[in-house]
Amino acid sequence: MTVNSTIFWNNKGGTGKTSLAFQAITTFAHLNQSKRILVIDVCPQANLSELLLGGLEGNGSDNLLKVQGRTPRATVGGYFQSRLPSPYSFGSIPVGDYLVVPSQYNSLIPGNIVLLAGDPLLELQANSMSTLANNQIPGTDTWVKIVSWLKDFISETKSAYDYIFTDANPSFSIYTQVAMAAANRVVLPVMADDSSRRAIQNAFSLIYGLKLPSEIYAQHMFATRMDQGRLPLPKAHLVVKNRITQYMGSASGYRAILDSIDRDIDSIIRENPDLITFGSLDEGVLEIRDFQTTGVVAFARGTPFFALKPGKRSVGGRRVAIDGNQIRDRNIEIVKLAMLLK
Structure with missing residues (x-):
């Protein structure tokens, strides 16, 4: 049986990709506690790793440094370093040496998550x-x-995990391509601005070679090289319109952009159904409101929404109040997203 391996990626920064990934993955793990979950952070900033290991207020940065200081280095960089001497053969690398269990550093993270930082x-x-x-x-x-x-x-580890989730940074550099090649599903977070609309078009161009500016790029594109190597391309699984609170309302100019994003996706559904896992906008497009103060507190403390309690919390030396209704509303939305990852 093929293990579902899902990558969160967009070639545009600032779409809230890592915050969505953190909340969606931890909620998914919480809802599926019998499932074994591997999280791979293929990002030089390692923001997802820091959140899982405690966040700003929970010594996430220090914990990440400890993980990076282990021998061997318990990170994706440590694993890649082990591949460099013999890059074209796998050999007998003890992959378990590069993994950590976030709940050992941050008790709020479900214990069924294992991390390649x-x-x-x-x-x-x-x-x-x-x-x-x-x-x-x-x-x-x-x-x-x-x-x-x-x-x-x-x-090497597939028998140990039921689901794999990867967070990759906005580039399409070689390490992002390594992450993309290991996935079979892609989650694309976007915002309601025109650059996000272009980012969807760019994403389908970079991954699948759609609407390339010139045929001269075709022989070098990711899809061509994957096909030549008989490697399957991942399929677009979800488009998440993130942080849309400020774009709500029929009179908003941003609604026109949201609608144009829908038209672009609908065109892909009709013209390239083999590149996606869904058959309609209702199945493949999800709207998520801005996390606002609830998100600020959750990420500062490395806390999934399901574990967040109302009241005042310390964030950066200041006391910040969060409302129980906000926590509930944010959690409801994230649960919807998590359920679509199964």
């Missing part, structure tokens, strides 16, 4: 990985070998 080393490793991917070796598709590094990791 993010690492700033990714930026330093990217040049070496790209060079290795473009080497010319007769009989070896070097690009496929490099972008399969996380697929190798998952293959």
Whole structure:
């Protein structure tokens, strides 16, 4: 049976991707406590890892440094470092050495989550990985070998996990391609601005080669190289319109952009149904309101919404009050998202 491996990604920053991923993944784990979940943070900033390990107020940064300081380095960068000496063969790497259990650092995180943490080393490793991917070796598709590094990791551990979730940064650099190649579903968070509309178009161009500006790019595009290497492309699973509170209301100019995003997605449903897992806008598009103060407190403290209690909390040395109704409303929305990840 194929393990569902879902990546949260958009090539535009500022869409709230990591905050959505944190709340959705932890809620999914909370709702499915019998399921074993692997979280992979393929981002140099490692924000998702820091949230899982405690957030600002829960020593998440210090805990992340401890994880990065282990021997071997218990991060995605540590695993990639182990691949560099023999990049085109997996060998016998003890993948479990690179994993941590966030609940051992942050008691609010469900115990069925295991983490391959993010690492700033990714930026330093990217040049070496790209060079290795473009080497010319007769009989070896070097690009496929490099972008399969996380697929190798998952293959080695797939019997241990029921679901895999990955957070990747907005770039489409080599390490993002490695993450994309290891996924079979993509969640695309967007906002109600025109740059987000273009970001959806760009995402489908980068992943699937749709509407390329010139055919000269076709031979180098991700989809072509995946096809040549007989690797399956992930399918778009959800488009999440995030932080839409300020865009609500029929008179809002932003509603026109939200509607245009729907038209673009509807066009993909009709013209490229093989690239998506859903058959209608109702199935594949979800709206999430802005998390507001509830989100600020939750992320500062590395707290899933289901574990957040009303009252005053310390955030950055200040006392911030959160309302029980806000917590309930935010949790209801995130539960809807989490249920669509099954």
